[in-house]
Amino acid sequence: MPLRRWLDSRSEEAPTALQARIGLLLYSHPEWEKLPIPEALLAASEELMAEVLAADEKDRRAALDLLAADACVTYAFEAAAEMPGSIVAMAEKSMQRIAGMVQRAGSE
Numbered sequence: 001m002p003l004r005r006w007l008d009s010r011s012e013e014a015p016t017a018l019q020a021r022i023g024l025l026l027y028s029h030p031e032w033e034k035l036p037i038p039e040a041l042l043a044a045s046e047e048l049m050a051e052v053l054a055a056d057e058k059d060r061r062a063a064l065d066l067l068a069a070d071a072c073v074t075y076a077f078e079a080a081a082e083m084p085g086s087i088v089a090m091a092e093k094s095m096q097r098i099a100g101m102v103q104r105a106g107s108e
Helices: 003-010 016-027 030-034 037-054 061-081 087-106
Strands: none
Touching (some): 003 030, 003 061, 016 037, 016 061, 030 037, 037 087
């Protein structure tokens, strides 16, 4: 199932602003459609978190990006759960990617 259709089937009850933020990000990265859904959603969460970490600490707009990043990680695990045997590897990969982001942010 294509990424956007999968996401639309899951996010009907999400706030409109959250759906729009994630949708805009996915629209700007059509190459993510070629990735497995969990990978694409992790890539989206990483990009959103990079924007949060780069934002001024008083920039309230970063709050929506933080919520969208959290939603993308949640959706990534939901998608991984649909693929038997992939959830453990997904968790390990996610932890490595998140730790890498934190290390990079700390060194800047």
